[in-house]
Amino acid sequence: MVKAVKMDENGENYGKGRKAVEVRDITCAYNGHVALKDVSMDVMRGEFVAVMGPNGSGKTTLLRAIAGIVKPVKGEVRVYGSISYMPQKDYVNVNIPMKVWDVVAMSILAKGKKFRWSVKLSEEEKKAVEEALRAVAMFELRNAPFTDLSGGQQQRVLLARSLATKPDILLLDEPFNGVDLPTQEKIINLLSELSNGGITVITVVHNVSPLIHHVSKIALLNKTLIACGKPEEVLTAENTLRAYGVSIPVTVCEEGYPHPLFGDIHG
Numbered sequence: 514m515v516k517a518v519k520m521d522e523n524g525e526n527y528g529k530g531r532k533a534v535e536v537r538d539i540t541c542a543y544n545g546h547v548a549l550k551d552v553s554m555d556v557m558r559g560e561f562v563a564v565m566g567p568n569g570s571g572k573t574t575l576l577r578a579i580a581g582i583v584k585p586v587k588g589e590v591r592v593y594g595s596i597s598y599m600p601q602k603d604y605v606n607v608n609i610p611m612k613v614w615d616v617v618a619m620s621i622l623a624k625g626k627k628f629r630w631s632v633k634l635s636e637e638e639k640k641a642v643e644e645a646l647r648a649v650a651m652f653e654l655r656n657a658p659f660t661d662l663s664g665g666q667q668q669r670v671l672l673a674r675s676l677a678t679k680p681d682i683l684l685l686d687e688p689f690n691g692v693d694l695p696t697q698e699k700i701i702n703l704l705s706e707l708s709n710g711g712i713t714v715i716t717v718v719h720n721v722s723p724l725i726h727h728v729s730k731i732a733l734l735n736k737t738l739i740a741c742g743k744p745e746e747v748l749t750a751e752n753t754l755r756a757y758g759v760s761i762p763v764t765v766c767e768e769g770y771p772h773p774l775f776g777d778i779h780g
Contacts, residue, residue: 532593533558533682533713534579539588541574548574551588552738556730558593558681561708562715563724566734567757572717573601575734576684579715594681594713599671601686613662613670614655617642620674645673648703664691672700676707683707685716689723701727722772745771 534556541549549571556562564572577583579590580598597620611619621638634642646652649669654662659670668691675683683704689697705727708714718724721731721744731747733739735756740747748771753761762774 531558532556532591533560534593534715535589535591536575536579537589537591539578539585539590541571541578541583541585547736549578549585549734550737552734553588554732554738554741556713556715558713559708559711560713560729561705561724561727562713562730562732563721563728564715564717564732564734565721566739570735570756572734573686575732576686576715576717579682580684592682595678596682596684597675597678597680598684599675599686599688601690611659612655613646613651613657613659614642616659616670617645617674617677620677641677641679642673645677646670648676649673650699665693665696668692669696669700680712682713682715685714687717687719689718697723720775725770725772726768748773 532555534554536552536554538551538553539549540547540551552571552575564575566572574583576598578585579592580596581590581592582598618634618638621634621641643652643655646655649672651666651669651673654666659667662670668688672685672688675685685704688700692700701724704714704716708727708729716724721728725744728744730742731744732741733747733752733756739756740749740752748761748763750760750763753759753763753773763771764774765771
Protein backbone atom coordinates (compact mmCIF):
# COMPACT_ATOMS: atom_id res chain seq x y z
CA MET A 514 0.00 0.00 0.00
CA VAL A 515 1.17 3.53 -0.79
CA LYS A 516 -0.16 6.38 1.33
CA ALA A 517 0.24 10.07 0.57
CA VAL A 518 0.36 11.77 3.97
CA LYS A 519 -0.62 15.41 4.28
CA MET A 520 1.12 17.98 6.47
CA ASP A 521 0.18 18.10 10.10
CA GLU A 522 -1.72 21.11 11.38
CA ASN A 523 1.43 23.20 11.71
CA GLY A 524 2.86 22.11 8.37
CA GLU A 525 5.77 20.51 10.21
CA ASN A 526 6.08 17.49 7.92
CA TYR A 527 7.68 19.70 5.29
CA GLY A 528 10.56 20.94 7.42
CA LYS A 529 14.19 19.79 7.26
CA GLY A 530 14.79 16.86 9.57
CA ARG A 531 11.33 15.45 8.94
CA LYS A 532 10.59 12.29 7.01
CA ALA A 533 9.78 12.62 3.32
CA VAL A 534 9.41 8.90 2.53
CA GLU A 535 8.90 5.86 4.74
CA VAL A 536 9.30 2.41 3.18
CA ARG A 537 8.19 -0.32 5.54
CA ASP A 538 8.99 -3.96 4.81
CA ILE A 539 7.78 -3.87 1.19
CA THR A 540 7.86 -6.81 -1.18
CA CYS A 541 7.05 -6.23 -4.86
CA ALA A 542 6.47 -8.91 -7.48
CA TYR A 543 5.62 -9.14 -11.18
CA ASN A 544 3.76 -12.25 -12.37
CA GLY A 545 4.93 -14.14 -9.33
CA HIS A 546 8.56 -13.04 -9.77
CA VAL A 547 9.88 -11.17 -6.73
CA ALA A 548 11.58 -7.90 -7.69
CA LEU A 549 12.04 -6.52 -4.17
CA LYS A 550 11.83 -8.32 -0.85
CA ASP A 551 11.44 -6.97 2.68
CA VAL A 552 12.84 -3.50 1.97
CA SER A 553 12.64 -0.84 4.65
CA MET A 554 14.20 2.63 4.60
CA ASP A 555 13.54 6.23 5.54
CA VAL A 556 14.36 9.32 3.48
CA MET A 557 14.37 12.66 5.21
CA ARG A 558 13.17 15.97 3.81
CA GLY A 559 15.87 17.57 1.64
CA GLU A 560 18.07 14.49 1.37
CA PHE A 561 19.80 13.66 -1.91
CA VAL A 562 19.72 9.86 -2.19
CA ALA A 563 21.41 7.71 -4.82
CA VAL A 564 19.96 4.24 -5.42
CA MET A 565 22.46 1.77 -6.86
CA GLY A 566 22.86 -1.94 -7.50
CA PRO A 567 23.38 -4.41 -10.37
CA ASN A 568 20.97 -4.87 -13.27
CA GLY A 569 17.71 -6.43 -12.12
CA SER A 570 18.31 -5.50 -8.49
CA GLY A 571 14.97 -3.71 -8.09
CA LYS A 572 16.12 -0.09 -8.33
CA THR A 573 13.38 1.01 -10.73
CA THR A 574 10.81 -1.04 -8.84
CA LEU A 575 11.69 0.82 -5.63
CA LEU A 576 11.16 4.19 -7.31
CA ARG A 577 7.90 3.04 -8.88
CA ALA A 578 6.68 1.76 -5.52
CA ILE A 579 7.44 5.12 -3.89
CA ALA A 580 5.67 6.89 -6.76
CA GLY A 581 2.61 4.70 -6.28
CA ILE A 582 2.89 3.13 -9.75
CA VAL A 583 3.70 -0.31 -8.36
CA LYS A 584 1.59 -1.70 -5.53
CA PRO A 585 3.61 -3.77 -3.04
CA VAL A 586 2.27 -7.23 -2.33
CA LYS A 587 3.39 -6.71 1.25
CA GLY A 588 4.35 -3.72 3.35
CA GLU A 589 3.63 -0.02 3.11
CA VAL A 590 5.07 3.17 1.62
CA ARG A 591 4.26 6.56 3.12
CA VAL A 592 5.10 9.77 1.29
CA TYR A 593 4.92 13.23 2.86
CA GLY A 594 4.21 15.74 0.11
CA SER A 595 3.85 15.79 -3.66
CA ILE A 596 5.90 13.56 -5.95
CA SER A 597 7.20 13.96 -9.49
CA TYR A 598 8.62 10.88 -11.23
CA MET A 599 10.98 10.94 -14.20
CA PRO A 600 11.22 7.44 -15.72
CA GLN A 601 14.06 6.12 -17.84
CA LYS A 602 13.99 7.59 -21.32
CA ASP A 603 13.49 4.07 -22.68
CA TYR A 604 10.00 4.19 -21.16
CA VAL A 605 9.16 7.52 -22.80
CA ASN A 606 7.94 7.97 -26.37
CA VAL A 607 10.61 10.37 -27.62
CA ASN A 608 8.89 10.63 -31.01
CA ILE A 609 6.14 12.85 -29.66
CA PRO A 610 5.20 15.45 -32.30
CA MET A 611 5.25 18.31 -29.77
CA LYS A 612 7.32 21.37 -29.03
CA VAL A 613 9.62 21.47 -26.02
CA TRP A 614 7.31 23.92 -24.20
CA ASP A 615 4.31 21.62 -24.66
CA VAL A 616 6.18 18.56 -23.35
CA VAL A 617 6.96 20.39 -20.11
CA ALA A 618 3.49 21.92 -19.86
CA MET A 619 1.96 18.43 -20.08
CA SER A 620 3.07 17.71 -16.51
CA ILE A 621 1.02 20.64 -15.22
CA LEU A 622 -2.00 19.79 -17.37
CA ALA A 623 -1.92 16.22 -16.04
CA LYS A 624 -1.27 17.13 -12.40
CA GLY A 625 -3.42 15.22 -9.96
CA LYS A 626 -3.93 12.36 -12.46
CA LYS A 627 -6.80 14.31 -14.08
CA PHE A 628 -5.73 15.52 -17.49
CA ARG A 629 -7.05 18.94 -18.45
CA TRP A 630 -8.05 18.93 -22.07
CA SER A 631 -7.70 22.70 -22.19
CA VAL A 632 -4.17 23.60 -23.30
CA LYS A 633 -4.40 27.03 -21.70
CA LEU A 634 -2.14 27.64 -18.76
CA SER A 635 -2.57 30.32 -16.16
CA GLU A 636 0.12 32.99 -15.89
CA GLU A 637 1.44 31.26 -12.78
CA GLU A 638 1.61 27.93 -14.62
CA LYS A 639 3.38 29.53 -17.59
CA LYS A 640 5.93 30.96 -15.17
CA ALA A 641 6.46 27.48 -13.68
CA VAL A 642 7.15 26.02 -17.16
CA GLU A 643 9.57 28.85 -17.96
CA GLU A 644 11.41 28.46 -14.65
CA ALA A 645 11.76 24.71 -15.18
CA LEU A 646 13.14 25.16 -18.69
CA ARG A 647 15.57 27.83 -17.54
CA ALA A 648 16.72 25.60 -14.71
CA VAL A 649 17.92 22.99 -17.23
CA ALA A 650 19.13 25.61 -19.75
CA MET A 651 16.52 24.69 -22.37
CA PHE A 652 14.35 27.83 -22.45
CA GLU A 653 15.95 29.10 -25.65
CA LEU A 654 14.80 25.91 -27.39
CA ARG A 655 11.24 26.08 -26.02
CA ASN A 656 9.70 26.25 -29.50
CA ALA A 657 11.88 23.51 -31.00
CA PRO A 658 10.28 20.15 -31.88
CA PHE A 659 11.10 17.64 -29.15
CA THR A 660 12.05 15.10 -31.85
CA ASP A 661 14.78 17.41 -33.19
CA LEU A 662 16.69 17.43 -29.91
CA SER A 663 19.72 15.34 -29.05
CA GLY A 664 19.35 12.56 -26.49
CA GLY A 665 20.92 14.69 -23.79
CA GLN A 666 18.67 17.64 -24.59
CA GLN A 667 15.62 15.39 -24.42
CA GLN A 668 16.72 14.21 -20.99
CA ARG A 669 16.97 17.83 -19.83
CA VAL A 670 13.47 18.57 -21.13
CA LEU A 671 12.09 15.51 -19.33
CA LEU A 672 13.77 16.73 -16.15
CA ALA A 673 12.16 20.15 -16.66
CA ARG A 674 8.82 18.39 -17.05
CA SER A 675 9.33 16.83 -13.62
CA LEU A 676 10.36 20.15 -12.07
CA ALA A 677 7.47 22.19 -13.47
CA THR A 678 4.96 20.86 -10.94
CA LYS A 679 7.24 22.04 -8.10
CA PRO A 680 7.25 18.70 -6.28
CA ASP A 681 8.31 18.10 -2.70
CA ILE A 682 9.88 14.78 -3.72
CA LEU A 683 11.68 14.24 -7.03
CA LEU A 684 12.19 10.67 -8.25
CA LEU A 685 14.62 10.16 -11.16
CA ASP A 686 15.44 6.90 -12.92
CA GLU A 687 18.85 6.99 -14.65
CA PRO A 688 18.64 10.72 -15.49
CA PHE A 689 22.18 10.83 -16.93
CA ASN A 690 21.71 8.27 -19.71
CA GLY A 691 22.74 9.82 -23.02
CA VAL A 692 23.88 13.04 -21.35
CA ASP A 693 27.36 14.43 -22.02
CA LEU A 694 29.69 15.17 -19.11
CA PRO A 695 29.24 18.98 -19.01
CA THR A 696 25.44 18.60 -19.00
CA GLN A 697 25.67 15.82 -16.42
CA GLU A 698 27.62 18.13 -14.14
CA LYS A 699 25.03 20.90 -14.58
CA ILE A 700 22.18 18.53 -13.74
CA ILE A 701 24.00 17.21 -10.67
CA ASN A 702 24.60 20.75 -9.45
CA LEU A 703 20.93 21.58 -10.05
CA LEU A 704 19.77 18.52 -8.10
CA SER A 705 22.15 19.44 -5.28
CA GLU A 706 20.71 22.97 -5.20
CA LEU A 707 17.17 21.58 -5.11
CA SER A 708 18.13 19.30 -2.24
CA ASN A 709 19.74 22.16 -0.33
CA GLY A 710 16.51 24.09 -0.89
CA GLY A 711 14.46 21.37 0.83
CA ILE A 712 13.34 19.21 -2.11
CA THR A 713 13.93 15.52 -1.55
CA VAL A 714 15.82 13.94 -4.47
CA ILE A 715 15.97 10.16 -4.98
CA THR A 716 17.75 9.02 -8.12
CA VAL A 717 18.72 5.67 -9.59
CA VAL A 718 22.23 5.82 -11.02
CA HIS A 719 24.49 3.54 -13.03
CA ASN A 720 27.65 5.08 -11.57
CA VAL A 721 27.46 6.96 -8.29
CA SER A 722 30.96 8.49 -8.51
CA PRO A 723 29.93 11.76 -10.29
CA LEU A 724 27.37 12.39 -7.52
CA ILE A 725 29.42 11.28 -4.54
CA HIS A 726 30.34 14.83 -3.46
CA HIS A 727 26.66 15.79 -3.37
CA VAL A 728 24.60 12.84 -2.11
CA SER A 729 23.70 12.57 1.54
CA LYS A 730 22.79 8.90 1.40
CA ILE A 731 23.21 5.78 -0.76
CA ALA A 732 20.73 2.91 -0.91
CA LEU A 733 22.46 -0.26 -2.17
CA LEU A 734 20.09 -2.92 -3.52
CA ASN A 735 20.08 -6.44 -4.80
CA LYS A 736 16.47 -7.60 -4.54
CA THR A 737 16.68 -6.58 -0.90
CA LEU A 738 18.32 -3.61 0.79
CA ILE A 739 22.00 -4.40 1.35
CA ALA A 740 22.80 -1.11 3.06
CA CYS A 741 21.48 2.43 3.34
CA GLY A 742 23.42 5.32 4.80
CA LYS A 743 26.31 7.68 4.24
CA PRO A 744 28.53 6.79 1.23
CA GLU A 745 31.49 5.84 3.41
CA GLU A 746 29.26 3.52 5.43
CA VAL A 747 27.67 1.82 2.42
CA LEU A 748 30.59 1.50 -0.01
CA THR A 749 32.49 -1.22 1.82
CA ALA A 750 34.06 -4.39 0.42
CA GLU A 751 31.51 -6.54 2.29
CA ASN A 752 28.49 -4.61 1.02
CA THR A 753 29.61 -4.44 -2.61
CA LEU A 754 30.40 -8.17 -2.53
CA ARG A 755 26.87 -8.89 -1.34
CA ALA A 756 25.36 -6.60 -3.97
CA TYR A 757 27.46 -7.40 -7.05
CA GLY A 758 28.96 -10.80 -6.29
CA VAL A 759 32.46 -9.30 -6.36
CA SER A 760 34.18 -6.78 -4.14
CA ILE A 761 34.28 -3.40 -5.89
CA PRO A 762 37.52 -1.43 -5.37
CA VAL A 763 36.96 1.96 -3.78
CA THR A 764 39.37 4.86 -4.00
CA VAL A 765 39.21 7.90 -1.73
CA CYS A 766 39.71 11.29 -3.38
CA GLU A 767 41.63 14.21 -1.91
CA GLU A 768 38.40 15.60 -0.43
CA GLY A 769 37.86 12.33 1.42
CA TYR A 770 34.95 10.94 -0.63
CA PRO A 771 34.82 7.23 -1.60
CA HIS A 772 34.62 6.51 -5.34
CA PRO A 773 33.76 2.93 -6.40
CA LEU A 774 35.65 1.69 -9.49
CA PHE A 775 33.09 -0.41 -11.32
CA GLY A 776 35.09 -1.20 -14.46
CA ASP A 777 32.85 -3.38 -16.67
CA ILE A 778 30.40 -4.14 -13.86
CA HIS A 779 27.06 -2.41 -14.33
CA GLY A 780 26.38 -0.41 -11.20
